[in-house]
Amino acid sequence: MTEEKKAVGRPLHETYYYPVIFMVALTVxxxxxxxxxxxxxxxxxxxxxxxNEKESILYVxxxxxxxxxEGIQSAxxxxxxxxxxxxxxxxSGIEAFFFTGSGLWGDIEGFISISxxxxxxxxxxxxxxxETPGLGGRIEELWFKEQFRGVEIDSAEGGxxxxxxxxxxxxxxxxxxxxxxxxxxxxxxxxxxxxxxxxGGGGSNGQD
Amino acid sequence: MAELYxxxxxxxxxxxxxxxxxxxxxxGSVWFFGLRALLVMGVSVLFACFAEWLFVRKNxxxxxxxxxxxxxxxxLSMPPKVPLWIVALGISFGMVFGKMAFGGFGTNLFxxxxxxxxxxxxxxxxxxxxxxxxxxxxxxxxxxxxxxPDIQAVSSxxxxxxxxxxxxxxxxxxxxxxxxxxxMGETSAVLILIGAAYLIKxxxxxxxxxxxxxxxxxxxxxxxxxLQPELVANPIYGALxxxxxxxxxxxxxxxxSAPKTSKGKxxxxxxxxxxxxxxxxxxxxxxxxxxxxxxxxxxxPLVDEGVRHFEKREKKVIAS
Amino acid sequence: MAKIKTKDxxxxxxxxxxxxxxxxxxxxxxxxVTNRMDNALIMGAGLIFVTAFSEFTVSILRMHTPKxxxxxxxxxxxxxxxxIVDIYLKAYLPNASKALGPYVGxxxxxxxxxxxxxVFAQKNRPAISFLDxxxxxxxxxxxxxxxxxxxxxxxxxxxxxxxxxxxxxMNWVIxxxxxxxxxxxxxxxxxxxxxxxxxxxSESAGEVKAR
Numbered sequence: 001m002t003e004e005k006k007a008v009g010r011p012l013h014e015t016y017y018y019p020v021i022f023m024v025a026l027t028v029x030x031x032x033x034x035x036x037x038x039x040x041x042x043x044x045x046x047x048x049x050x051x052n053e054k055e056s057i058l059y060v061x062x063x064x065x066x067x068x069x070e071g072i073q074s075a076x077x078x079x080x081x082x083x084x085x086x087x088x089x090x091x092s093g094i095e096a097f098f099f100t101g102s103g104l105w106g107d108i109e110g111f112i113s114i115s116x117x118x119x120x121x122x123x124x125x126x127x128x129x130x131e132t133p134g135l136g137g138r139i140e141e142l143w144f145k146e147q148f149r150g151v152e153i154d155s156a157e158g159g160x161x162x163x164x165x166x167x168x169x170x171x172x173x174x175x176x177x178x179x180x181x182x183x184x185x186x187x188x189x190x191x192x193x194x195x196x197x198x199x200g201g202g203g204s205n206g207q208d
Numbered sequence: 209m210a211e212l213y214x215x216x217x218x219x220x221x222x223x224x225x226x227x228x229x230x231x232x233x234x235x236g237s238v239w240f241f242g243l244r245a246l247l248v249m250g251v252s253v254l255f256a257c258f259a260e261w262l263f264v265r266k267n268x269x270x271x272x273x274x275x276x277x278x279x280x281x282x283x284l285s286m287p288p289k290v291p292l293w294i295v296a297l298g299i300s301f302g303m304v305f306g307k308m309a310f311g312g313f314g315t316n317l318f319x320x321x322x323x324x325x326x327x328x329x330x331x332x333x334x335x336x337x338x339x340x341x342x343x344x345x346x347x348x349x350x351x352x353x354x355x356x357p358d359i360q361a362v363s364s365x366x367x368x369x370x371x372x373x374x375x376x377x378x379x380x381x382x383x384x385x386x387x388x389x390x391x392m393g394e395t396s397a398v399l400i401l402i403g404a405a406y407l408i409k410x411x412x413x414x415x416x417x418x419x420x421x422x423x424x425x426x427x428x429x430x431x432x433x434x435l436q437p438e439l440v441a442n443p444i445y446g447a448l449x450x451x452x453x454x455x456x457x458x459x460x461x462x463x464x465s466a467p468k469t470s471k472g473k474x475x476x477x478x479x480x481x482x483x484x485x486x487x488x489x490x491x492x493x494x495x496x497x498x499x500x501x502x503x504x505x506x507x508x509p510l511v512d513e514g515v516r517h518f519e520k521r522e523k524k525v526i527a528s
Numbered sequence: 529m530a531k532i533k534t535k536d537x538x539x540x541x542x543x544x545x546x547x548x549x550x551x552x553x554x555x556x557x558x559x560x561v562t563n564r565m566d567n568a569l570i571m572g573a574g575l576i577f578v579t580a581f582s583e584f585t586v587s588i589l590r591m592h593t594p595k596x597x598x599x600x601x602x603x604x605x606x607x608x609x610x611x612i613v614d615i616y617l618k619a620y621l622p623n624a625s626k627a628l629g630p631y632v633g634x635x636x637x638x639x640x641x642x643x644x645x646x647v648f649a650q651k652n653r654p655a656i657s658f659l660d661x662x663x664x665x666x667x668x669x670x671x672x673x674x675x676x677x678x679x680x681x682x683x684x685x686x687x688x689x690x691x692x693x694x695x696x697x698m699n700w701v702i703x704x705x706x707x708x709x710x711x712x713x714x715x716x717x718x719x720x721x722x723x724x725x726x727x728x729x730s731e732s733a734g735e736v737k738a739r
Contacts (some may be wrong), residue, residue: 019594026589026601030608037612041619048622133563133684133704135333178338179493305711331702 047073053127054080060096060113060123061089062149087111094122097195101187104179106130108139108187114153118199121160121192124148136180147171153192160192161185216261216270218313222463223273225412229403230280230458236399237392240343241288242350245392248286248295253279255296256320259303263312272313278303281321281458284393285451286328288341288355298328317509319465322501329498337494340365340389359389366390367449368494371441383448394454397447404457413461416470420477421456421484422447428485440489452484455497465505467512469519475511480504534659541663548671548713549720553639557631558672559709565688568676570624572669574617574632578609579641580661583649585609587657590650602645603636610636640668675712679703 012018051069054076058065065075081088087096093116100109110126124145131137138144151170153160163173163181173181237245256279260271282299302324307316328336342357344350364370366389367378382388386396394400407413425447432440440446447453460466460480467476480500487496547553554575561571585605586593593601614632617625625632635641644664649657680686683703685693702708 013592013594019597022592022594023597023600023604026604030604034608034611034615037615041615044619045615045622048618052622132701135699135701175334175338177333305714309714327702330705330707331700332698333701335698 056111056125056127057087057096059125060111061087061094062092062113062123063089089113092116096123097191099187099191101183101191103129103131103183103187104136105132108183112148112188112191114192114195118196119153121148121151121153124188131180132177135177136174136183138174138177139180139184144172144174153196161189218270218272220273222412223277225407225410226277226458227273227280229407229412230277230284230393232399232402233284233393233396233454234280236386236396237284237288238351239349240356240387240395241341241392242344242353242355244355245283245288245350248288248290248292248392249280249283251292251295252283252286252299255279255299256282256303259300260308260312263304263308269312274313275303278307278321278324282324285321285325285391285454287336287339287390288392289339289358290335294328294332294335298324301327314464316464318505319459319462319501321462322459322498322505326498326502338365342389343387356389367445368488371445371449372488372494375438377441377445378449380444380448383445390449391451391454394451397453400453400457407457407461413457414463414466414473416473417461417466417477418456420474421460421481422477423474424478424481425452425456425484426481428482429489432485432489436489440485446485446488450488450495451497455480455484455501459497459501460504465508467508467515469512469515471519472508472512472515475515476504476508479507479511534656537656537660538663541660541665542667542670546667546671546720547640547643547664548668549717550724551640551643552717553643554668555713557634557638558668558675558713559706560631561628562672562676562709562712563679563683563704564627565673565676565680567624567627568672569669570617570621571628571631572665572672574613575635575638575640575668576662576665578606578613578635579644579665580658581609582606582641583644583657583661584654586645586649587652587654598650599646602642606641606645607636640664671713671716674716675709678712678715679708683708 047069051072055065055067055072057080058072058075061080063075063079065071079090081090085097088094089096094113095116096111096113098109099112100107102108107128108126108131109128110124112124113122114120115122126140126145129137129139131139148161148171151161161171162169163171163185234245234249237249253276256275257271260275264271279299282302283295286295302320302322306318306320306323307313310316310318340359341355342359344353344356350356359365364374364376367383370376370378378388383395384397386399388395404413404418408415408418426443429440429443429446433442433446441449456477460477467473480497480503483500483503484496487493487499493499541547545551548555548558557571557575561567582602582605586602589601589605610633613635614625617628617632641661644661648660652660677687680688681693682700685691685697685699700708703712
């Protein structure tokens, strides 16, 4: 039987190199399709990644913008200057810093902004957190973030930030999420103090 | 009444002794926190029995008296003001998933009371960890009151919270007697130790388990409290505050989820004690006994296995 | 081989051989993405797409695929479709992509797809394989939706993000966290199997009587 076949020549799908050819051909087909899809969506994906960060920075700097992709892009380009350690609002001189630290279940990352004279907080937002959804996760809610706007930095004793009703308290904790609330201040207070020290104990802008 | 009880309950001598041992702490909880404590205990025990009955009724089985113990232990580990529906839900969950799902009495891998406590501890953070009531005062203590006064300053409500948040330390005498706010049955060291003495005397609980947990806890917190006194309380304060003693006497000693070998019991206890210190000092949770017991429960069978393996090898070496 | 009817395919996929509840496949993602119903729905849609098209493609190629490399071929096909889903989500539903995290990419390791390709698509025609993929995907999605419904309702007090439990509702935090998934899924599997058992005993009892 085999000899007979040998004489005639095997059909393609019985040759020993057929699986190799089959696999290579299939791979080429799929890869071309994927490469095409990847290439045509690359730009959308890249901007989507950056847009989130830019929106956060605009938010903490207090710059108004449209919530569309283009609106965010243009507002960012017009209003924000990127420096080595900070993002500075061109108009108001407010500086936004990236911070990171540990929360209850995982790392918390975000941006915080301080006024040019280093005396008031201008904004706070979180870009990454894995706190308990519905409890600690509420740090992402607007009411929690908004209350940090305009807080005077030297106003609290244990501060700069402290929760009410503690002496010198200037913000509210999330009820039922004591641990996360505490973690947020444990990250922010040393961070703000460090920034104040860097700028020479407040008063003047380190970037000037 | 007695007939009805006999018909539906399995008699278990060990569990009856456990109930007697819990009695001082239970009475103490009423004295310190008011008559509502009785209500919490009632609800907890009732739902514990009901949950078990749901599973055993088909085959005409009877409820183990262990269900009474589980219900009582769970109730005593709750704060006095806890909403009753949380008690009912928590204990039902603990009985179904911690005990009956594994096959009922004698086959549970985890301590059902602890499974229940972990469930409510994570789920209902505010009522369990932040709504404390003060100790009831008056000639008859809590027996003439329904519930003690509310405490507003949550951050320093209980001995553990106070240490963690402000570094403040409660007077030791209060911790020993138990007239501080905290979970219902866990505040009074002296009442718990009376129970412990009874358990050891009647051989209803293995002293190795208690000794193991105490050793692990005291050794590690002695070392760490010297190195980082702001994070870890000194061992005496640590042992007297929170639910450490209660856990050591009534929970780690639960014979079914604990290892069976003597050495295994000691190692198991140590593991629980060590984890308590670590969680209290370095995690954001205030109390670590719940998770410590869950961790120890998980490793219990493995510890037994390891000890048996080791002992077998030793014997072989001697024989050859 | 006996011809397989369309009706059998959907009964098998959704109920009699439900991939999650009966075969206990695809558990990893069923646990991970079920804390919100919208996440579960998107994940389910992704899986339906991947399973259906993978089975379709495998079935088309089944006559030409050398038997000893068929697993490689299946993995190649499945991964291609998974990457398509991943790219689509990243580009057009970035929030969903972020919420689902690595689990989209992990669809590739979902045993349901590989299992169906090997068991069904390898032996059947393309059209019916496509249907089989869709119905198995739906079976998976339904279980996910049930689990997610209970978890979201108890954990957030919401239904697809809409508050439904009223003011006094206290969230069961553990339900939104990973342990909640284990408990909920276990309950669902338990419930379904109890019902099935009853159904089967009554069916077989009926057969005995008929004789």
